[in-house]
Amino acid sequence: MKSASLNFRLARIRVSLLCLVLGVTTLSAQADLRVASLHPVLSDLARQVGGSHVVVVELLKPGGDPHTFSPSTSDLRRMEACQLILASGKGIEPYLPKLKDSLKPGQQVFDVGRAVPSLTISEDNGLFVCCPHHSVGSLDPHWWHSVKNMQRASKVLSKAFAKADPTNAKAYAAQAKRYESHLKALYGWARKEIARIPRANRKLATAHAAFTYFCKEFGFQSMPIQGLGKDREASSQYLADVIGDLKHHRVAAVFPEAQANPKVLQEMVRSTGARLGGRLFADYTGDSKRSTYDRHVPPQCEYDCTRARSRSLTQPHIDAWISASERHRYSCRIGLRADPTRTHDRLHGRRDG
């Protein structure tokens, strides 16, 4: 009899423990925040700030193109259980108004890019082999190429997470602070490395106008030689003009972009004698292996920040690093200042005339 009573009590204890475990699990599941991300860099940021409290549903996966992406029906289904939908903003997601219309109560789009100041593409911050009039006044949506902007985004994201999930507010603030310190170290390191390149030589020749934020932060001038769109088809006349300009300005290196057809740039490089630099992740979606803000770095670019071995820098930083290391060979000495007016007149005089 005693044995039966003991068994009963043990069974009750087991049931109570099970209930306790289940209860804790349920509470934890309730505390977890589910967010959907419309850009891999936001997915990474959400993981850094959210840690184990946040489940990130990646809608735009590494390797995708944010300029052409639009959520599919299955994406919308995956998004259903998410409270926050993280957007880059600044016009890179033209489908946002439609997406907002399809949201259920309790869901909201959080525009991370809204927190950072916008930069427009202008003659002041770029050297246009083509002409600034093709793109002047356009908003550059690639705000994440500025480390300072990422620090700011980390702050606002922790606040948004805290608002949506107050239980873990302290954890979000602490994780954001830790990530911001990491970014601060990255920024300091990049500035120090880039300081070895004369400011007058800091020209970043790329395919499309995606590096305004990086260039402003580190004192570069961008040369988007294919203008706004990385896949823009260039006419043979345009190509000839650009090659002429690259030669005229003694351009030493041109940096192609990942996920874009490098043919046009290769042709320019072949004809001018300039060197083809490393691939840039302009739209920052990387690939499946290197999909975070931190990991866009070749192994040789390891650096020691805050005395912890770290491998953190963005692709433009890599190029700056490459330039700093090899500036005597191909560097960022991309050429003398282009004269946009002259180039524009020449190009358009020929075209329009």
Add this chain to the structure above:
Amino acid sequence: MTGSTAEETGNRGQSTPAVSQVPETSLTLSVRYAHTPLSLRVSHLGAALWEASDEESLEAGLETNLLLPREGVDLLVEATWPKGTPLTALELTMEPEGKASQSVVVWGEGQLEDVVTFVWEASGA
């Protein structure tokens, strides 16, 4: 102060010629400390412009020549302070001949490693 000028250290960061061809400008570079540092190093394009150690005065300066393209110049400032020195400031002032002087304040606790940028408009302001 046991500082050394750019002439003494043998270079002024001229190893990499700037794209903008401008003549060198004579200038005064001065520094003010809230606490005297153990060491100070100011470099331009990877080359030492000013190295000092065991500073006794809260102010110091040197005359040198530098290329000042209109894009500006970046100087890397590195300093260390004795253990126990609180968060402290260092003011770096550049006074080029014919141009307005410019000052930048940087902060460090125990040590400092920062890049300061000086840019002058074409007007010289």
